Amino acid sequence: MHELAITESVVSAVAERIGSARVRRVVLEVGCLAAVVPEAMAFCFDICCEGTALEGATLEIVPVPARGRCPQCATEVDVTDPLGGCACGSFVLDLMGGRDLRIKEVEVI
Amino acid sequence: MCATCGCGDTTDHGHDHESHHHHHDDVPHVHPQPTPRTLRLEQNVLAKNADIAQRNRSWLEGRGIVAWNLMSAPGAGKTTLLERTVRELGAELPIGVIEGDQATFRDAERMRAAGCPVVQINTGSGCHLDAAMVADALRQLAPPADSLVIIENVGNLVCPALFDLGEHARAVLMSVTEGDDKPLKYPHMFRASDLMVLTKLDLLPHVAFDVARCREYAHRVNPRLEVVELSATRGDGLAAWYDLLRARAT
Numbered sequence: 474m475h476e477l478a479i480t481e482s483v484v485s486a487v488a489e490r491i492g493s494a495r496v497r498r499v500v501l502e503v504g505c506l507a508a509v510v511p512e513a514m515a516f517c518f519d520i521c522c523e524g525t526a527l528e529g530a531t532l533e534i535v536p537v538p539a540r541g542r543c544p545q546c547a548t549e550v551d552v553t554d555p556l557g558g559c560a561c562g563s564f565v566l567d568l569m570g571g572r573d574l575r576i577k578e579v580e581v582i
Numbered sequence: 583m584c585a586t587c588g589c590g591d592t593t594d595h596g597h598d599h600e601s602h603h604h605h606h607d608d609v610p611h612v613h614p615q616p617t618p619r620t621l622r623l624e625q626n627v628l629a630k631n632a633d634i635a636q637r638n639r640s641w642l643e644g645r646g647i648v649a650w651n652l653m654s655a656p657g658a659g660k661t662t663l664l665e666r667t668v669r670e671l672g673a674e675l676p677i678g679v680i681e682g683d684q685a686t687f688r689d690a691e692r693m694r695a696a697g698c699p700v701v702q703i704n705t706g707s708g709c710h711l712d713a714a715m716v717a718d719a720l721r722q723l724a725p726p727a728d729s730l731v732i733i734e735n736v737g738n739l740v741c742p743a744l745f746d747l748g749e750h751a752r753a754v755l756m757s758v759t760e761g762d763d764k765p766l767k768y769p770h771m772f773r774a775s776d777l778m779v780l781t782k783l784d785l786l787p788h789v790a791f792d793v794a795r796c797r798e799y800a801h802r803v804n805p806r807l808e809v810v811e812l813s814a815t816r817g818d819g820l821a822a823w824y825d826l827l828r829a830r831a832t
Contacts, residue, residue: 482630486629487623490623573626581621582616
C-alpha cells in the first residue's frame with residue numbers, strides 16, 4: 474500500500490527536476506529487497522501522473538539484485554529473495570545493496 | 583494539401599520555410615518532431631523523506647533526546663506496553679509519545695491518562711508515518727531536553743519498515759497470539775528493526791506459540807536482532823525493557 478505514496482514521490486521528484494519539458498518515459502531502479510512491489514507501482518503510476526508534466530508517460534522498472542556474502546564460507550551470491558540463504562546451508566547472509574529505489578533517467582521532449 | 587499543417591502542395595505558397603517543411607514534389611516527407619532527450623537523474627526516491635528524517639534526528643540529538651519507533655501488526659500491545667512504561671519509568675525518564683493511527687484520538691487519550699504529553703497523528707488512508715509527519719508532531723510535542731520520545735507507528739507490519747522517521751532505535755512488537763513464523767512472513771520489518779519485543783507472555787499457556795522457534799526465525803532474518811519477552815499486564819520481563827530504554831537514553 475505504501476507504493477502509492479512512493480509513486481507520488483517519484484512523480485513529484487521528476488516534475489521538480491525537468492523544468493517545462495514533458496516526460497515520455499521514466500526509468501526506475503527497484504532493489505529486490507526494497508519492499509516495493511513493482512506491479513503495485515505500475516498500477517498507480519498513471520493516476521499519479523494525471524495533471525502533471527508526466528501525464529501519458531510510461532514507467533519502466535529495472536529490478537536490481539542485492540549481493541549477499543555468507544559469513545560461514547565467504548561465498549558471494551546474488552540475492553533476490555529476502556530469505557535467501559547460502560548453498561553451504563547457512564541461512565544468514567550479510568546483505569549488500571538491493572534496497573535502493575532510484576530514478577535512473579527520464580526521457581523528455 | 584498537407585494534413586499536418588494545412589499548407590498547399592505548390593511551390594509558391596505564401597509563408598516562409600525557415601522552420602517548416604517543403605512540398606515541392608510528391609515524395610513522402612517527414613515533419614520535424616521535437617527530439618526526445620534522456621536526462622540522467624540518479625535520484626533516490628526516498629531521499630526527501632531521508633533528508634527530513636536526518637533533520638529530525640539532528641534536532642533530537644541537539645537536545646539529548648532519544649527517539650524510538652515502535653512498529654507491529656494492529657493489536658500486538660504497543661499502547662498497553664507504553665501505558666505501563668510511562669507509569670513506571672516516567673518519573674525517572676521523561677517520556678513523550680507520538681501516536682500514529684489512521685483515525686481517532688483513542689490512543690492519545692489513553693497515553694494522556696497514563697500521564698505523559700502526547701501528540702496524535704491521524705494518517706487517514708495512509709498506512710505508515712513518514713518523517714514530515716513526525717517533524718510536525720515533534721514541534722507540537724516540544725519534548726524537554728534529555729527525554730525519551732516514543733513514536734507508536736500505524737499498526738502494520740509492511741509499510742512502516744520503509745520509512746525512516748529520524749528515530750535512533752526501532753522495535754518490532756509481536757504477541758504470542760500471533761504465529762511464531764511471523765518473522766519469516768514479514769522479513770523486511772524484522773530486518774529493519776533493532777529489537778523484537780514478544781508481548782502477552784501471560785497468554786503462552788493458552789496458545790501454540792513456540793518462543794524458541796520464533797527467536798530462531800527472527801535471527802534467521804536478522805542475526806543482530808535483540809529480543810525481549812514480556813507481559814505488560816502481568817509485568818514479566820518489563821525490567822529488561824526498561825533497562826534497554828535507559829541504556830539507549832544515556
